[in-house]
Amino acid sequence: MILVWLIVILFAGGIGALVAEKRSVELPRVIALATLLLDLFLVVLMLFAPATLGLDAGSQIDLGQTGEWLVLTSSEWIPQFGVSFIFGADGLGLLLIALTVFLGLMSLGSAWHEIKERTGFFYFNLLWTLAGVIGVFTALDLFLFFFFWEVMLIPMYFIIAIWGHENKEYAAMKFFIFTQVSGMLMLLSILVLAFFHYQSAGVFSFSYFDLLGTELPEGVGFWVMLGFFVAFATKLPAVPFHNWLPDAHSQAPTPGSVILAGILLKTGAYGLIRFTIPLFPEVSMAFAPTAMMIGVISILYTAKVAFSQNDLKRLIAYTSVSHMGFVLLGVYSWTAQGVQGAVMTMLAHGFSAAALFMLAGGLQHRIHTREMDKMGGLWGVAPKMGFMALFFTVAAVGMPGLGNFIGEFLVLLGTFRISSAAAALAAIGMVVAAVYSLIVIQKVFHGENKNNLAFEDLTGVEIFCFGLMMIGLLWMGLYPQSMLDMSEPTLRSMGVLFFQ
């Protein structure tokens, strides 16, 4: 039940924030903070002291599952369709839930001073998006999964459409239509899968464990897999489905960008790991070279595009696509190192991208522009901000000792065993990353302060948030084993290639 509580608390907190706005403008954010802290407390318990929640090995219900599941909950929802509430978390799920709750707090930190209008509705949307994401990471019934997939979409639409910047209508619409249409393809695939399972087993079921190993007729499997792939590749995003992302990121308010880059993109990667490949192992492996090629193209193409941006947030958005290319590459290598690297990249990129968007958002909040041409020499004005920017930029580039390095290195290592060409090309991406990242530091923080910009340096809340994320990245970089150990059983149960 603990997983359901995580979600219910967020839903309830959202409604609480909405109601609280009538009392005071400040109260909703306090409620949001309390809600997230409560969730964080539960997540920490799950991670470090599962026994206190009654989560021991052996307390599991039997759903015909494979792998080591820490929590599984199941009850009926729409029995006529074989739809049930199945929630479960294993090591991989737990890592991502922890990431979600933590970055939820970070985005709350970035909203703390920025969002002043209609705060109740804002925090409502924020918490509901997070609830949807946790639902996505824990739902093990494909119908339920699709349900949460959409639940996280609508509040995000509102966040962009109401609190976004100058071109928000276009960006919000594009975001919604891309995700929704690809989602519909996934729904269709889910139904086809369930239908063939029904034909062979005689009962309708959308349970993940029931659908694993469903035999699909020759030719059908590929198309069904493609439906899932397109939905997840759109969310990830991978070229050529990445088009919505630069608009959505640059137009969203800072907390929205943080959630988008830090968490929402990871749902796509999670979907690939959890669903696309395990449900369709054979066609997926046949498709892997294509997917890896898409990954390489994503890395190189968007790195180049990022380099030519003048809009700071757009630049960071494109770098996100580039980093997600590594995730795609690692996942489709389907080797232990590759997938572990993808998971590490997901976590580390969640931190570094969230931090960079917070910095870019903080800058925009202070000087009302995102154009790098108008900036310059800001180190002198805001040295703390400059330091943070440098730290997280270097992290994103892949400095050894920080989480991103571990992730991307493992991806390359895993990929190399499958395709040395792909690994070599992707490695070029890491070089280009240094170029486009450092140019940000150069243009924004070095050089001459042409427009005589002057503003307040980072506030206490911001420094606190950045500090936490720094600690996180250092932990990932210096002691990655703690995370690799968590995701390993999951990957083993999915049949990832392990080399001795």
Next chain:
Amino acid sequence: MYSNLIIDLMQIIMLTVTTVVVMLTVAVKRDHGLISGLTVFGLFASLLTFVFIKPVLPLEATQLLIIDEYSLFFSNLIIAGAIAVALLAYPYFEKDKEQNEEFYILLMTATLGAVVLACSNHFVAFLLGVEMLGVSLYAMIAYSVHMEKSAKFPLEAGIKYLILSALTGAVTLFGIALVYAYIGTMEFDAIPAALEAAGDLGPVFVIGVLMIVAGAAFKLSLVPFHIWTPDVYEGAPVPVTAYLATVSKAAMLAVTLRLLLASNALEFNVVIVVLTVMAAASMIFGNLLALLQDNVKRLFAYSSIAHMGYLLVMIIAASQIDGALSVEGVSFYMLAYFIMSLAGFAVISAISNSEKEYDQISDFRGLFWRNSWLSIVLITVLLSLAGIPLTAGFIGKFYIFTSGVEGGLWFLLTMLIIGSAIGLYYYLRLIYIMLQPAEDLANDPAANAIPLGVNVVLTAMTAGVIYLGVFPAPMIDTLQSLASAF
């Protein structure tokens, strides 16, 4: 025997009695409140009679009508819709102090026609229902024509509907004549046996069926018989538009589905091809044309064309799959669409009256901040129409996908996805407009208190959309049991 018949026909009898009582009361005392109250009461009473009817089902009440769970479901839906329309109509017409009592008589006769249509098992009852519904609707659409200051162009809309409806009525009648001439029966479920007995028929029977389908397609506003829809939707008073969008469609759909399934007409390839073309064209053109609208009623009109196209997918799937699933899905979708449309028109109705209708998209700018309750209802409706989870529309879409996948209708499913993608755009645009910062309006129609009746409709329908989206299981049970007869 006769006592059973009376119980069976109780709903229809109650409706008739109410019609007569309302008519006589109008003759004695003209009082808008009294008459609308009587109408709602009478409709409510006839709705409740289903408690007595249910235990004795199914029974053929004369040769013409069949009362079974299926027809009872649609009758209840129709009567509930009529109650909602009566609740919307009272505040709408209350503003001008003219004589509006006849509206409720028309509403009653139209509803009676719709119920007869939903229960019909015979071409005679079919025609009787269609005409009773149609003739009442001509007058209802043009109803505000007698007012000094009427909101729209009701006469234009009324005449358009009259002429086109009469034309398709004639086509339908000819189709019925052809069918009867070749197989010699007018009872729906006697058709398959008669067909077999008649042997080789040539194309005439199919042409007859297609002509009847054309008549139904007109009422359901499927492309290419949709031309009237936007103009009539726009010109009619809002409550009447709501009636057209819900009751009239539900009744026609109920009888069409029964006719197609009972007569095995779906076994003819030509029928499938024609229906497929209509479905695909409706989904695509309905959604495309909706993009161009800046009037919310017209937008709903085009969106209804698209939604009827979605529904048709399930009907076509019935040729490949178990008919029961198709009936279940169609009934669910119709129920969902019914509730969504009523809620949507109730929102327009809440800010409109017979002198001025606020139905331009620009009238909805900033509604979220001006009157958040109304906009939440409308957002819920739009998301449901777009098929987003947590709403009834999603479960409906789920049914369409399921029956499409089982029937292997890949072409139609592709059209469905393309159509829905286009549809998202205009639903979202309206939502976006409502989220825009509000301008200060000197005379904000949304600032007025919402009349109680309208609020009841808004609350009930929104609750329905959410409830069906979150806990569909009980309703699915009901629908499965009614569909098992097919």
